[in-house]
Each structure stands twice: as structure tokens, then as C-alpha cells.
Amino acid sequence: MAENKIPYKIYLDESEIPSKWYNLRADMKNKPAPLLNPGTHQPMTAAELEGVFCSELVAQELDNESRYIDIPEEIQNFYKMYRPAPLVRAYYLEKALGTPAKIYYKFEGNNTSGSHKLNSAIAQAYYAKKQGLKGVTTETGAGQWGTALSMACSYFDLDCKVYMVKVSYEQKPFRREVMRTYGASVTPSPSATTQVGQKILAEHPGTTGSLGCAISEAVEAAVTNEGYRYVLGSVLNQVLLHQSIIGLEAKAAMDKYGIKPDIIIGCAGGGSNLGGLIAPFMGEKLRGEADYRIIAVEPKSCPSFTRGVYAYDFADTGMVCPLAKMYTLGSDFIPAPNHAGGLRYHGMSPVLSQLYADGLMEATSVAQTEVFAAAEMFARVEGTLPAPESSHAIRAAIDEALKCKETGEEKTILFGLTGTGYFDMLAYEKYHDKKMTDYVPTDEELAVYRAKLPKID
């Protein structure tokens, strides 16, 4: 390694952290479809959205034209606490695979929240503060997003109300305590603090909750508490905008050393990481300046891209949010409980959905046990213990590198390592104890959920 000119980790200087986010939509010929009012099926207006979301974030959500948006100085200052994130040359993984491919990964787990989610959390908290709000509400499952948001709110001295799916609240207390360390109030959902929670508790006294229910409670809490708005960690256009910092930094680091990736790989749940990682590369592709193979990787247990349909659907199980046009499995779809690998969202970012529909990117799905095998191999040779979500991208990167081994091609592969697996050790334990199984929904199962999609022309 020592003789190679490219260091193991490429760190940009602090002064090279991007000062603008890149808005991919500006370069898209076919813009993502607008959000629709669930009652009228008409495009949501800014005024309607501002009842739920912060005004500046609504403006970003609807802005399909501005190519760059300045990152406010306060957010830039916060970014300096954990950015630039390193671009790592996976020399050890290459050697272990015996591949001629050159593998790079952008590592976003070097912050206490443990993932890339912080990039958007701090932006959303900033605009909430700027608007003079008291606080924000959100939902969280295992807690990655809630943790990031609580850190961001602590920095801007904003109240942060997190509705956490009850089963996670009780069985995964660690991220809950990280959130409390940052001063957030964490409520197990369903709870008696909202009408929708009370209703669900009355109907299903023993329920352990669901993400859909937690979203509904968080939205109700935002709308009914003076000075609060609701925030979301993925799927939305604004989130992809903030996450473009991942791709901008990765591209700057690669440009600095004259590296051009042939293949760019990201895991995809709601699309926040993938959309951010690929943004500047996809921009070049859309403008005809360069070409890249771009691959979304999803779990076989929740295959929105590869087995879903491109249609308007509810963004949440509770059906209180606007309708979004996206690749979806149906808003009632929930992966089987044996799926421990994250990326459980039934839909996909409207931006990425449009790009996929236009043939500008590929998608593949991988089985959970293959993902954990890749995760363990990666941990052993590269040191870093990856999050299960991130490991979907590792799996696909390894598979592409092994193809290079067969063909002898020296392709350059870039993938996103979105976070660490410190809080996912129960999933690793299942894998070690050979209790982990793969779940692949049948065509019949998927058809049941697809039939329930709202009918929109």
C-alpha cells in the first residue's frame, strides 16, 4: 500500500467541504411528479405543505429549478464537526477478493449518530430554528434518524419529540438513550399523547406499534402543538438535496486524484443516501458530460424498485401524508419480522423513481444472509463494522468486483458506506448463531398490496 500514490483514506481539507448543495432536479428533463393532496388528488401547494413542514424546507421541496443552493454558514459550521467524511480506498478488500477492480467507499458513519442521516437532520433543524419554531416532531424505528435529529436539535436548542415504535423502544433501548442524552423526548408509539394513538390503543391494547402509526402520531403532534413542525429523514426531495453533500465530497476527493468511477453503488431504502451519493455524477450524466453505471441495491425482502410499480401511493401507512409518485410495494407492505437488515420502507424517493423509470440507473436486490456475509467479510478486512443497510451496497460492490476478477477488467467502483453497525449487534448475533433466514415475498403476496394502491390518473 505504502508505495501507492493514493492514500488509504482521502480527506478533503476543511476549506474544501462543499458550500452549496446540488439540486439534481435542476438537470432532470423529466422532473419528479408532484406530491398530491390525499383528499383532492391535486398537487400540494406550498401553503398546504407549510402546515406540516417548515417554510424554507417546503420551498426546497418544490424547487425543481435552482441547480445549487447555498448551505447556510451555521450548517457549514456544524458540518465541520464531523465532515469532511473520508473517501476510503478499499485496498484490503480488493486484496482479499483478488480482484483487479479498484474499490472506493465514502464513509458516512464517523459521527455519533452513526450514519449519513445527520446531513439532513442538521439542515432541517436549522430551518426550523430560523423560522422561530419551538421544536420538531418525527418518528423513528430502530432510531438512526431520531438519533441524528436529536443531535441536530440539541445544537440549535430546539425541542425534539420523537415517536419511537414501541417494540424498538422496549427491545432496543440504546439509541433511545442516545436520543435522551441529546435532550430529546422519546415516546413509545402508540401512545396516549395523541388522538390517533389513543384510538389505536383502544382498538389494539396489546400492539407493539408500527412505523405507520408513529408517523401518524408525529404528524398529529406537529399540527396540534403551537410552534412545531414535522420532519422526515428520507424520501423527500429536500432530503436528497441535503444529502448531495455526500456525492459532492466524494467527487471532489476523486477529482483531486484524477479518479473516475465506472460504477456507483448505493443501498436504497427511501433513497436518501443513494440520491445524495449519486447526485453530482448523475448530474454529469443528465447533462451528457460523462457516463456512469449507477446501481441501487435493495433487500429481496422489500424490493420496491425491482418488483414494485411506479404509481402514486401513500407515503405512510396511516395515509395522513401527501401522495407521492414512486416505485412502491403498497403502503401496507411491511417486510417479514425475520428481516433484520433495515431498508424496510415500502416506497422510494420520487426523484430516484423518475430516474429509474427513465432508464438512467439500475437496481438489484440481495438476500439478507448474503448481505451479512459481505458485512462480516468487510469488517474483518477493512476494520469498520458496517450497518446492515450499508452492507447491501458492500454486497453489490463485492459482486461487481468479482465479475471484474472473471473478466480481468480494472473497473473503478465507488460505493456508499452509510453507517456503522454498533446498534445492530442483535442482527449480527442472529447471523452468527445461524438463526438468520431470508425472506422473499411471493408474487401473490405482492399482488395483494398492489391491489390496494389508490387509483390516480
Next chain:
Amino acid sequence: MAENKIPYKIYLDESEIPSKWYNLRADMKNKPAPLLNPGTHQPMTAAELEGVFCSELVAQELDNESRYIDIPEEIQNFYKMYRPAPLVRAYYLEKALGTPAKIYYKFEGNNTSGSHKLNSAIAQAYYAKKQGLKGVTTETGAGQWGTALSMACSYFDLDCKVYMVKVSYEQKPFRREVMRTYGASVTPSPSATTQVGQKILAEHPGTTGSLGCAISEAVEAAVTNEGYRYVLGSVLNQVLLHQSIIGLEAKAAMDKYGIKPDIIIGCAGGGSNLGGLIAPFMGEKLRGEADYRIIAVEPKSCPSFTRGVYAYDFADTGMVCPLAKMYTLGSDFIPAPNHAGGLRYHGMSPVLSQLYADGLMEATSVAQTEVFAAAEMFARVEGTLPAPESSHAIRAAIDEALKCKETGEEKTILFGLTGTGYFDMLAYEKYHDKKMTDYVPTDEELAVYRAKLPKID
């Protein structure tokens, strides 16, 4: 912040990672006292030590003369996976405290094992591999050292047998699973796999284990298995040597920006972090080239420096290891179970003990709830969630910075942030739920253990 010339995080270039460890003992006028054979009370010979430890590590243990020792290239390559570790200017903490002091911390938690322990683990694994051994054995409590060692052994394809205190094995399964991810075998101690374990199980069938018992099992496993040696993560001279990389990097980063610390603060359990952090600074002090205030911080519940005695004592509760001259509370001393903040070792590095006895450094002790208050404040303003152990240093750094606020002095403070608290959220939970209490042993308690110290002239 933006206008300040000193970046938030100072990263050395990869080429600036030190290529030699610094051996503080070479500059000590009064050398640390030698280890003694527990049977004969004579200094342990290299031959005796080599029955338990790797030969090259024994040489390092006994070498009081070589000022620098080359870091083998294989170890340098591994260091590049997670080093250089950043030196961070705590701008946000300074602002929150309103202090004129300038606070810096060297952050060693940016690797999967989550702490500085990896710096020595990789060195010890390397020398074991070089000696042609099959594997190594060790003990671990909550698992920080075991995790680091399992990563290191995975890198060199060495077998790694970890004896983990049973109560931690059962109640803190997360680090256990990280170790298994890296291929280590983790055995709850006491176990039926050793004679000493069988004996203890027969006498105390319901025991949940102790560190002392785990050490005894690990040493027995090393001695009775062909091709194995025992390794230890703190206390020993060799460990401080390897950990000097912390101080060397910190000093190089400070020198680069013309910064000279007035006060250097480190938490102290067995002394591995503190000894490493202060090494090059103490070297200058010993050679009369510069002066620094150096402060060891320990918990009030386990106050080896501040309330112990400087005497020969057993290094382990099982009394199978050599005798070491050190500040000690007695080898039977165990902090009360309500102490969740780590740093539970009854003794202290012989090197640091000699320096303290010679008046070259200070020591202070802090109460657990004060430590967690500092930890939570630090997390909120600086982002990073600190390990309870590291937070002892944070507490003392904050206290020194507050003194500067009173006096108006612009002192420069450097402290070691040894690791992250991701696996310590149950302790944080106790703190949040106001169930955490402080424990301070009475003089009478301490006298009981002191009376049991071995009588050595």
C-alpha cells in the same frame, strides 16, 4: 469559527503518522521497578516472562534504554486504516463554558473497536504472528479490549480466545457479538474449559464471574495450549510504548500549528491511554526542555493514585501474574457495583506510578455523576458521545477551563478522548433515570485491602 486559523479538526497527513514508538522509560532517571516472580520475589527474567508473553513483547517490556522503537511496516499499514486520529479544537465546548481557555482533545474512538486499545492490540497480535504462534488469549470485562484484540487477530489471521466475565457476557451481548464478527471465540468466565474455572464453578456454582477469574483462565489457556501466549491491554510497559502513538500524533499536530499545551489531562484506569498521551510531553519535561502540568483523572470509586499506596502488589486478583510495584488499592479491591464508569482496575502502570511518586505529574479523582454530567454536556455541544472512561478527562478539562474563566487566564488544555460510549448506553440510561449514585470507599474499607498487600522489601 470560520475566521480562526486553526481548523476544527487537525488531521495529519498519512505520511506524518509516526513511524517509531517513543519509549518514555529511556528518559526516566528513576526507572519503573521491575516485575517480580510471585514465588521467589526476584525480578522476572526474560525467559520466565516468555512462557506467558511473546518474546519480542518481553524484550519491549524489559527495555528501559531504547528511546525509539521502529513500528514494523505491517503495523504501520494497519494504523493507516484508522489513523491519524484527529486532534480536535473544542470550540463549541469553550463557547458553552464561556472560558478563555483553549481546549483540544485527541480523539481515539474513530475505529470499530471504539477506543485507543487497538493501538496496542495490533502490535501485540503482530508480534504473536511473527513468532509463529497459533493464537493469543486474553480476558475482557465489558469488552473494549477484547473487541480491539479480535479485530487485530482477524487482520493477522490469528486465533483469539477471549474469556469474558460471565455477567457481561450475558447482560452486555453487543461487544461479544462484535468480537464474534471478527472471528474470536468468546467464553463466559468462569468456564469448564480450564482447571481454575472448573474449581471456581465447583466452589461457587452460581457465580457471575470477575475480572480476576477471567485473567486466571486466560493465562492458564495460554500456558496449556501449544502455540498460544497471553496478552494484556493496559498496565504493562509495552502497552504504554505502543500507546505513545497517541501523544506523538497529538504533539505533531500541535507543533504544526505552533500550539503548546499548558495542561495535559488523561483518564487513568491501568494507565494505557494516559501513558501514551503524555509520553512525548513528559519526555520533554524529563529532559528539561519544556514544562507541562500533567493530570491523571481517576474515579472516586477506584482511586489508586489519590488514595492508594505505592507498593508491590499482585497485578491480578487470581495472583497468577508477576508482582508489580505500583499505586494500588490491593488486588482484591473491586469498586461497588453501582460504579458504571469504567476504570475499575485496582492498580496502575508501574511507569506512571514512578512518575507520580517522583512528583512529575498530578492526580485527581472525580465522582461518577459529575462525570456523566460532563459527558452529556460534551455530547450535546461537541457532537461526539464519549465513553464513560474518557469522560473523566472531560470532567477535569471542564473544571480547569472554568478555573481559567474565573482567573481570566487563556491556558491551553489538551485532553485524551479515548473512545465512544456506544456500548455504554445502559450506564447513560441510569444517569438519565436518576438512578446513578456515587460511591466513595471509606478509609476503613481501603485499610482492609491494604492490609492484604504482599510484604516485599
